[in-house]
Amino acid sequence: GENVEQHPSTLSVQEGDSAVIKCTYSDSASNYFPWYKQELGKRPQLIIDIRSNVGEKKDQRIAVTLNKTAKHFSLHITETQPEDSAVYFCAAPPDTGRRALTFGSGTRLQVQP
Amino acid sequence: EAGVTQFPSHSVIEKGQTVTLRCDPISGHDNLYWYRRVMGKEIKFLLHFVKESKQDESGMPNNRFLAERTGGTYSTLKVQPAELEDSGVYFCASSQDSRVRAFFGQGTRLTVV
Numbered sequence: 050g051e052n053v054e055q056h057p058s059t060l061s062v063q064e065g066d067s068a069v070i071k072c073t074y075s076d077s078a079s080n081y082f083p084w085y086k087q088e089l090g091k092r093p094q095l096i097i098d099i100r101s102n103v104g105e106k107k108d109q110r111i112a113v114t115l116n117k118t119a120k121h122f123s124l125h126i127t128e129t130q131p132e133d134s135a136v137y138f139c140a141a142p143p144d145t146g147r148r149a150l151t152f153g154s155g156t157r158l159q160v161q162p
Numbered sequence: 163e164a165g166v167t168q169f170p171s172h173s174v175i176e177k178g179q180t181v182t183l184r185c186d187p188i189s190g191h192d193n194l195y196w197y198r199r200v201m202g203k204e205i206k207f208l209l210h211f212v213k214e215s216k217q218d219e220s221g222m223p224n225n226r227f228l229a230e231r232t233g234g235t236y237s238t239l240k241v242q243p244a245e246l247e248d249s250g251v252y253f254c255a256s257s258q259d260s261r262v263r264a265f266f267g268q269g270t271r272l273t274v275v
Contacts, residue, residue, distance in 0.1 A: 150195075
């Protein structure tokens with residue numbers, strides 16, 4: 050089945066710095082890659098997603114890049130703010146025979162003011 | 163448009179008791195997923211419904227867990243009898259299609275004592 054690895058598990062940055070979280074996946078047929086943000090005690094919220102027909106997508110301070118050859122994708126947050134502090138999860142699309150997202154292990158991002 | 167709703171938000175039960183969790187997906191979403199997050203770890207897949215049918219239940223930990231989705235609308239997840247290791251946050255998510263955006267409910271925090 051699909052295997053998703055996410056790094057780092059924790060990340061601390063100063064306010065205004067950039068943060069990068071990386072994920073790798075195993076199923077070369079995968080074609081949809083979402084990122085979720087979960088604040089403490091709240092539901093995971095979809096913040097950005099990308100399909101395999103593009104290499105990069107941006108939404109204000111958030112961007113996702115995809116390298117299909119290497120089977121990895123990354124989340125980039127620029128000009129971080131304290132409210133960016135949360136756990137971020139990448140997810141890999143359904144693999145053959147199963148159609149639910151497989152999630153990475155999560156990255157706890159702490160933005161220091 | 164109402165989002166995915168889950169009930170209850172919290173549940174504390176004793177080992178050996180039964181608990182039933184409920185999920186109401188977004189109206190019109192045929193795909194409904196149950197996930198669990200234990201001890202701040204990754205979001206792990208439990209099972210996937212397409213309408214009232216179980217598409218994939220490979221993530222269900224054992225036969226103490228029973229999920230239903232009668233009529234293809236809301237779903238219930240029953241744990242009977244509950245064990246200490248069942249403690250965690252149970253999330254429900256729904257999507258229109260299995261390969262597009264999934265939206266999460268706020269979760270049910272289950273504590274087995």
